[in-house]
Amino acid sequence: MLRTFVAVADHASFAEAARRLRISPTATSRAVAALEASLGTMLVRRTTRSVRMTAEGAAYLERCRAALADLDEAALTLRGEAATPGGTLVVTAPVTFGRLHIVPIVTALLRAHSTLRVELTLVDRVVRLVDEGIDVAVRIGDLSDSALYALKVAEVRRVLVASPVYLKLHPGPANVAGLHDHSLISFNELDRAREWRFGPSGKPAIRVEPRLTVNAADAAISAAVDGLGIAHVLSYQALDAISSGQLVTLLDDFAPPAIPVHLVYQANRRTSVNVRAFNDAARLHFGRLDLTGGSVVASG
Known part of the structure; x- marks a missing residue:
């Protein structure tokens, strides 16, 4: 019942x-x-x-x-x-991060464990684990809920990116204040307060008036690749475009602190074989990567 x-x-x-x-x-x-x-x-x-x-x-x-x-x-x-994952594992993650990194982890787990089933929900909001029956959630940012167990698996950073074509027509800013002279692209989930923060303590913070505001990181990156202006996104979201040379980062010397990526779960899931298997697979996956905008580490 x-x-x-x-x-x-x-x-x-x-x-x-x-x-x-x-x-x-x-x-x-x-x-x-x-x-x-x-x-x-x-x-x-x-x-x-x-x-x-x-x-x-x-x-x-x-x-x-x-x-x-x-x-x-x-x-x-x-x-x-107890050592063999099986049954259903319920996982949630942000949309772009989940598509790029959690889907490969889930796929590897399902291939390795024939009796395991996974329900993966990709959504750009903070999900309440208990209310929605979640075993593991991916959280990007500082954690506020001390009741949850957390495993740090990676770091990302806020980056400013623009295309070489845009920068040829509009030379990049020499400092933070110079951003006011450029066409800016804002991603809602990252810029809710319409402030872009810089420096080791998140200061200075400047108010921005973007020409384009979008609710999806992919849209912000596409607009930047097309030469519309300078986009403010998370490093992992633009990593492919940066690696391919479609985008370059700006004002790296003014970058704010890195942002942690955690796997969080309830205390009663700490001993779950499914959660342990997911955590181990995540450690392996992210141990091979640099999501801050550096080079990808080749797997052994």
Whole structure:
């Protein structure tokens, strides 16, 4: 019943939960109803168009996830399979970072472990691990949630990039103030305050008035490659264009501190064989790379 309830919560649908669990919608509805009856409280509000958790259901959901994770781990240990990944691993990461780096890690894991399944969600927002049933999340930036365990796997940095064509027509700025004389391209996720920061302490910070503002890093990089102006992005996002010579970095001497990349997970997932396998694969992957804009280290 607990797994059925969690599946209904995850998919906000009895029909979709039934499909994922390979049981009938009727059996799914009956399982949740039986759970509610045993607890003496309503967990789910049902309408013809939606399924929503009640306040009691949302609180109970968190406990269910933790209990099921512990039960799965105990079952693996009892069967002598604690060293072998299996079952479902749920991972989330930023869109571009996930496409470039997490997909290859997941692919390698799936090739190595035939009983493992992975649900990978790529989204440019901070995901709440407990609320959304996430095992591992990739976080780029300083961490504020001390309740989570974190493993640092890489560093990136904020970079200014422009195309050689643009710089031929508009010589690059000699200092930070010189940016005001250029056409600027802003990436929303990085520039929400419309400030670009520089220096070892993040100062000075200058207010910018970009000619182009986009909500996707790929769009900012494409515009810079096409010669529109100077883009402010993260180094890993522009790494291919920098390596190929389509873009060059500017004002590197004024660069702010590097930004850490962590894998974060809940305390109750610390001993999970699936999480350990993902962490090990990530260490191997990122150990071969320099995502700050330097050279790529050849694998052995």
